Amino acid sequence: MEVADLPKGVASSNAGVIAKRLGTISGGRILDVGTGNGAFIDTLMKTLRDYDSLVGVDYCPSAASREEMESARRRFQGKPVDFLEMNAEDLKFGDESFDTVCISHSLHHLADVDKVLGEMRRVLRTGGSFLLQEMYCDGNQTEAQRTDTLQHEWQARIDSLLGVTHNKTFSRERIMNTVSSLELRELEVYDSTHSVDCLFCERRYECEDPKNQATYHDSIKEIDDTVRRIEDYPDAEIRNRLKEEGERIKETIAEFGLASASYLFIIGKA
Template identity: 40%
Template sequence: MITNLPEELRESGAIEVRKKLGTITGGNVLDVGTDNGDFIKVLMKTLKGYNSFTGIDVSEDDIKKAKEQFQDAPVNFIVMNAESMTFQDNQFDTVCISYSIHHLENIDAVLSEMYRVLKPGGYFIIQEMYSDGEQTKAQIVDMDMHHFNVKIDTLLGIPHFASLTRQQLRNFITKVGLNDIEAYESSWSIKCLFCDDANKCQYPMRTENIEFLLKQIDDDLDRIREHPSYGELIEEANLLKERVKTYGSSGASVVYFFGKK
């Protein structure tokens, strides 16, 4: 963990999540929708222990990037659709999914597959941003940025959906059939505890942040330059840029669910 945590991060709830993760012996861990494996990095630093990690993602490009980052670590990355995994029943000691639920076309199918491959007594861990509750103006801009990105992905046929409320997430998780469900909330992501730039993130209005966000909006817009909806979205992009310049942006709050099979 970095020294000199900003006060906002210390009080965000992230430390309690870290403590909870520190009580879990991971064993053989499956990370679903792993992307470039960022959550695996967090788990390596926070779990009480682990034997191995398996990261799956439906995107070949993401798995290729993940493999490049973990060359010497005990991690196996596989291209696989989480709606129908090729793993055996009860194969993993721990299963997790981080920031991926709002990317899934069939949430129930993926959560039920995760349950199937989890050993009885094993931990099911979810990290996901949520859209309701008291969030700062800068966090609301982050959600608006996300929803702009969702709109563009949708126009391009890439599955990506608006973030859910805590209750909507809980409704999905309740259906899985887990025991001892515990929920934690944090206004900062747990990975911030290990990020050298965490101190900068207290200041959503810093120039480099604003410049980065404005470029991100332009880059997103560029992806649909040839699409008939391009004109309409220019106006939306300009309004979003004004909000970015007024409030900056900082990551939306996150909810963590822990349950056992």
Template identity: 30%
Template structure:
């Protein structure tokens, strides 16, 4: 969990929305900073993911809903906070989603974007970047959509176009337990390539890539990439 209290210190009670929530990882960070009596909604386009999130975390105060980030059914100005965490690079038309997030955010409410970046990372973090890039290739090969992680300045260039005021940025690290989860995923990289790429022309190259990443992980360790936190108030 990322601790956001120092970056969002004065919030009004109300609704907060986490777009592309998956199992609610970032939604829990929002719950930590929202005043007592607020409601936290986690929105995801995948029905099965929402079902799993409800089974896994439905008793933890997050309301999981199915919905498309580019076409939300909420009224204008519904939310005090609208967030998107480590999802921007998964969205083909991210301008449409960002525009919709601003629509459902009330004037004076906070837009929160959290996105890992690729440059300026230490050696264990470079292992994570390589692993994430391989996962992106496999996702695309399987019919999904995922870009490789952007550089920090590329993310800032996208977000600086938004009509926000009082913009704040910070660089954050996840708690160490997230690194342990990366180690578990690393151990299954070859298995993941075999599952998603077997029989395809890219298979051998991807298999070698997975093995090299595992070797690097054994040599240097793995640490989650530093994330850019970008916050601004809607005008």
């Protein structure tokens, strides 16, 4: 896809630059940690120069996440992709058994970041590629982007209340410090307002307007779905406070619209 075909917001972001760079990487055997519904596996399959196989692991903390993995298995059926339920704090793979390891938007979902990254480093062969993408909460972001972080952090509090690890969105500096501790070589750091997926998304023109109706309706539904998850939470005071906050976030979305928070895409070599 030519950058000229893209709406201004996506074209002026680093999404195209990152996609082009991914297009120079031969992935070989790839591990995606905290894979969720396999969204990042999909991105890699669309952008990498080539690959042999992909494995997505997730510890599936809830029935919903187990179902998510099941539907990912169905979606990638017939492709060289496996999905395994596994805690990334204790990866059941040999040392240096992958050519590429990745973690996408999962860093702030980890109970023990160092342990997971240590395991990812262990299973990555010397000279292999380490890919990380993670949204951040600070820097020069628009009101619509700040609304994304606001909604995200509200959801994180609800997840935590229900026993699912979900920490506050990291600052850019915290992500950089975390990656620095891995002592990777040839580190490349890209900031972007738009994800690589935006290049392929049917809604890429619609999303130019942060107040577009489709995004608005999706986010209102997401907030309502999240509120339903705490219907049975025993402490009425906490429950009501979170519901009220959800309503206030809806008002903020109506006022400023919604756009994805900025994120870092980092590539390094083991």
